[in-house]
Amino acid sequence: MKMFGKTTKLLVASALIAGLATAATAAQKVYKWKLATTWGPTLHPFIDAPTKMAEMVEKMSDGRLQIRIDASNKHKSAFGILDMVKGGQYEMGHSASYYWKGKDINLLPFTTMPFGMTAPEQYAWFYYGGGMELMQKAYAKHKVLSYPGGNTGNQMGGWFRKEINSLDDLKGLKMRIPGFAGEIMAKLGLTVTNIAPGELYTSLERGTIDALEWVGPGMDIKMGFHKIAPYYYTGWHEPATELQFLVNERAFKKLPKDLQEILVTAMKLSSYDMYIQNYDMSAKAWDSIAKEYPNIKIKTLPKEVMDAMKKANDELLVEMTKDQPLLKEVLDSQKAYQKKARAWTEMSDYLYLKDNL
Amino acid sequence: MKMFGKTTKLLVASALIAGLATAATAAQKVYKWKLATTWGPTLHPFIDAPTKMAEMVEKMSDGRLQIRIDASNKHKSAFGILDMVKGGQYEMGHSASYYWKGKDINLLPFTTMPFGMTAPEQYAWFYYGGGMELMQKAYAKHKVLSYPGGNTGNQMGGWFRKEINSLDDLKGLKMRIPGFAGEIMAKLGLTVTNIAPGELYTSLERGTIDALEWVGPGMDIKMGFHKIAPYYYTGWHEPATELQFLVNERAFKKLPKDLQEILVTAMKLSSYDMYIQNYDMSAKAWDSIAKEYPNIKIKTLPKEVMDAMKKANDELLVEMTKDQPLLKEVLDSQKAYQKKARAWTEMSDYLYLKDNL
Numbered sequence: 001m002k003m004f005g006k007t008t009k010l011l012v013a014s015a016l017i018a019g020l021a022t023a024a025t026a027a028q029k030v031y032k033w034k035l036a037t038t039w040g041p042t043l044h045p046f047i048d049a050p051t052k053m054a055e056m057v058e059k060m061s062d063g064r065l066q067i068r069i070d071a072s073n074k075h076k077s078a079f080g081i082l083d084m085v086k087g088g089q090y091e092m093g094h095s096a097s098y099y100w101k102g103k104d105i106n107l108l109p110f111t112t113m114p115f116g117m118t119a120p121e122q123y124a125w126f127y128y129g130g131g132m133e134l135m136q137k138a139y140a141k142h143k144v145l146s147y148p149g150g151n152t153g154n155q156m157g158g159w160f161r162k163e164i165n166s167l168d169d170l171k172g173l174k175m176r177i178p179g180f181a182g183e184i185m186a187k188l189g190l191t192v193t194n195i196a197p198g199e200l201y202t203s204l205e206r207g208t209i210d211a212l213e214w215v216g217p218g219m220d221i222k223m224g225f226h227k228i229a230p231y232y233y234t235g236w237h238e239p240a241t242e243l244q245f246l247v248n249e250r251a252f253k254k255l256p257k258d259l260q261e262i263l264v265t266a267m268k269l270s271s272y273d274m275y276i277q278n279y280d281m282s283a284k285a286w287d288s289i290a291k292e293y294p295n296i297k298i299k300t301l302p303k304e305v306m307d308a309m310k311k312a313n314d315e316l317l318v319e320m321t322k323d324q325p326l327l328k329e330v331l332d333s334q335k336a337y338q339k340k341a342r343a344w345t346e347m348s349d350y351l352y353l354k355d356n357l
Numbered sequence: 358m359k360m361f362g363k364t365t366k367l368l369v370a371s372a373l374i375a376g377l378a379t380a381a382t383a384a385q386k387v388y389k390w391k392l393a394t395t396w397g398p399t400l401h402p403f404i405d406a407p408t409k410m411a412e413m414v415e416k417m418s419d420g421r422l423q424i425r426i427d428a429s430n431k432h433k434s435a436f437g438i439l440d441m442v443k444g445g446q447y448e449m450g451h452s453a454s455y456y457w458k459g460k461d462i463n464l465l466p467f468t469t470m471p472f473g474m475t476a477p478e479q480y481a482w483f484y485y486g487g488g489m490e491l492m493q494k495a496y497a498k499h500k501v502l503s504y505p506g507g508n509t510g511n512q513m514g515g516w517f518r519k520e521i522n523s524l525d526d527l528k529g530l531k532m533r534i535p536g537f538a539g540e541i542m543a544k545l546g547l548t549v550t551n552i553a554p555g556e557l558y559t560s561l562e563r564g565t566i567d568a569l570e571w572v573g574p575g576m577d578i579k580m581g582f583h584k585i586a587p588y589y590y591t592g593w594h595e596p597a598t599e600l601q602f603l604v605n606e607r608a609f610k611k612l613p614k615d616l617q618e619i620l621v622t623a624m625k626l627s628s629y630d631m632y633i634q635n636y637d638m639s640a641k642a643w644d645s646i647a648k649e650y651p652n653i654k655i656k657t658l659p660k661e662v663m664d665a666m667k668k669a670n671d672e673l674l675v676e677m678t679k680d681q682p683l684l685k686e687v688l689d690s691q692k693a694y695q696k697k698a699r700a701w702t703e704m705s706d707y708l709y710l711k712d713n714l
Binding site for chain 2: 056059060061062115118119120121123124127128129153154156216217232234235236239256257258261262265266268269272273275276277279280282283284286287290298300303306337340341342343344345346347348349350351352353354355356357
C-alpha cells in the first residue's frame with residue numbers, strides 16, 4: 001500500500017465500498033411476498049400451515065423473505081386462489097387442488113380420491129412414487145408450482161341423524177357432501193346439496209338436511225354437530241386430504257437459490273406438521289366429545305352400501321378419464337402405487353392395530 | 358457531504374468499509390461441523406436422514422453451515438455417539454435414544470416401546486403431546502439437545518424357520534432379538550442372543566439361531582433372510598422406531614439465530630422424510646419378495662403368545678420404573694396419550710383399512 005498516494009487510496013476505498021455494498025445489498029435484499037388462502041383466519045389447522053411456513057421462512061432467511069398471509073376475509077376470493085397466483089396478484093396461495101376440477105380436470109387427483117391412499121401411502125407416492133413429477137406436469141401449463149400443503153388424515157364420512165342399515169335407507173336422504181364424493185352419493189339416490197358452512201348447523205337441526213360431512217373431530221367439534229346427530233360414520237371418500245401450496249413460477253425463479261431452498265423446505269415441513277397437528281386435534285376433540293356425549297355411535301356404512309359406492313366410483317372414473325390421457329396417467333399411477341403400499345400397510349400398521357385396539 | 362475535505366472523506370470511507378466488512382464477515386462466517394452416525398455408510402435409509410439434513414442446511418444457509426457426516430467405519434465408535442457429542446469431539450450425532458439405556462434409563466422410551474404408539478401417534482405425542490419437553494428434560498443433564506431423527510414405521514416381528522402355534526413352540530427357541538424386546542422374549546423362555554449383523558444370515562442358515570428380527574422388508578431384503586426362513590411375523594416390539602439427532606448444546610448456542618432455525622427445520626423435515634422413504638422402500642421390497650418367493654407366509658403370533666408378551670412387558674416396566682420418577686413420568690405420558698390417539702386411529706385409518714384391504 002506504500003506506493004499509493006492519497007488519491008489512489010481514495011479510489012481503492014471507493015471501489016471496496018462499492019464492491020462490499022453490492023454484495024451486502026444482494027445478500028440483504030428483502031423480498032416481500034403475499035399469500036392468499038381459501039380459508040378464514042380462524043380455520044385451524046388449515047390456516048396454521050401457511051402461517052407456520054411463513055414464520056419458518058422469515059426466521060431462516062433472517063428476514064430476507066417475508067410472506068404476508070391474507071385469509072379469505074381479506075381478499076374475498078376463496079376459490080380464486082389459482083387464478084390470483086397465476087396472474088401474479090399473489091406470489092403464493094394455500095388451497096386444495098380438487099377445487100380446480102372445473103377449470104382443469106387433471107388437477108383433481110392431487111388432493112385425495114375416494115377409496116384411495118392413506119396419508120403415509122400418499123406422501124410416499126408424492127415423494128418417492130412419481131407423484132410430485134406428475135403434479136408439476138399437470139400444473140406446468142398454468143405456470144404455477146404446486147407443493148403438498150398439509151394433510152387432514154382420514155376424514156370422517158359424516159354426521160347422520162338416523163342409522164343407515166341398507167341402501168334403501170339412503171334413498172332420498174338429503175345430504176351436504178360436495179365435490180366428487182357428492183356425485184357418488186347422487187348415484188346412490190341421495191339428494192345432494194351444498195350449503196354454506198355458517199348455515200350447516202341450523203340446516204341439520206331443522207331437518208333441511210338429514211346428514212352432512214365436514215372433516216373430522218378436530219374441526220367438527222367447533223361446529224357442534226355432535227349435539228344434534230348421534231351417528232358418526234367412518235370415512236371412505238377422503239382418506240388423506242392434502243392441501244396445497246401454489247407458487248407463481250416467475251416469482252419463484254427470481255429468488256436467489258438459498259431462498260428457494262428455504263421456501264421449499266418450509267412448505268414441505270409445514271405440510272407434514274399439519275398432518276400431525278390435526279392428528280392431535282382429532283384425538284383430543286374425539287376424547288372430549290365421547291366423554292360429554294356418550295350416546296354418539298361410531299358406525300361404518302354397511303357392506304351393501306360400501307360396494308355400491310365403490311361401483312359408482314369406478315363408473316364415474318371411467319367416464320371422467322375418457323379422452324383425458326394425463327388424468328388417466330395420474331390415476332393409474334396412484335392405483336398401482338396404492339396396491340403395493342397397501343400390502344405393506346396391512347402387514348405393518350393394520351395387523352399391529354388389530355391386536356392393540 | 359460538501360463541508361468535508363479530502364481527509365474527512367477518507368475517514369468516512371474507512372469507517373464505512375470497516376462497518377460493511379464486519380457485517381459481511383458476520384453474515385458470511387462459515388461454521389464447519391462434524392456429525393457421527395451409529396450406521397455404516399450404506400445403511401439406507403438410516404444414513405440418508407443425516408445426509409439429507411446436511412444437504413438442506415448447506416443449501417439453505419448458502420454454505421454458512423457445513424456438516425460433515427462421519428459414518429461408523431470412520432470414527433469406529435458406533436455406540437459412543439452420545440459421549441462424543443457430549444464431549445464436543447462431534448457437534449452432532451445420529452443414532453437412537455434406546456441405545457443409551459445402560460448409561461441412563463430415562464433415555465430409553467424416546468425411540469419406541471413394545472405395544473406402544475404408531476408413527477403418526479408418536480409424532481403427535483412428540484410435537485403436540487408434551488414429548489419434546491420430556492425428551493429435553495431427560496437430556497438436559499447430558500448437556501445435549503435431542504431431536505427426532507427419522508422413523509422406520511412399524512418393524513416386523515422377525516423371520517422364523519418354523520411356524521409358532523403356541524407358547525410351547527417358543528420355549529428353547531434361539532432368537533437374535535436385542536434390547537428390551539429381548540428381555541420380554543427371555544421371560545417367555547426363549548434363548549436370546551445378539552449376533553453381529555454380518556453373521557446373521559449364516560447363523561440362521563446353519564441353525565445356530567432359529568429366528569431373528571431386523572427391521573422390515575425395506576432393509577431386510579438386502580440381508581437375504583427371505584431365502585432361508587419362510588415365516589415372516591408381524592411386529593409388536595417396535596411399532597414406530599424413531600432415530601435421533603443429538604446436538605452439543607454449547608455448539609448450538611454459538612450459532613446465529615437464523616442458522617439455529619435452519620438446523621432445527623432441516624432435522625425435523627429429514628426425520629419425517631425418512632419415515633416416508635422407508636414406507637416406500639418397504640412397499641417396494643415386499644412387493645418384490647412376495648413375487649419372487651411366493652411361499653413366504655405373513656403370520657401374526659397367536660393370541661396366547663401375544664398375551665404372555667404383554668404381561669411380561671408390564672412386569673418389566675413395573676420393575677424398571679421403581680425409584681425412577683422421570684422414567685415413570687415419561688411412560689405415563691406416553692400411555693395416556695396413546696389411549697386418546699389410538700381411539701382416533703381406530704375410527705379413522707383402522708376402520709377405513711378394514712374395508713379397503
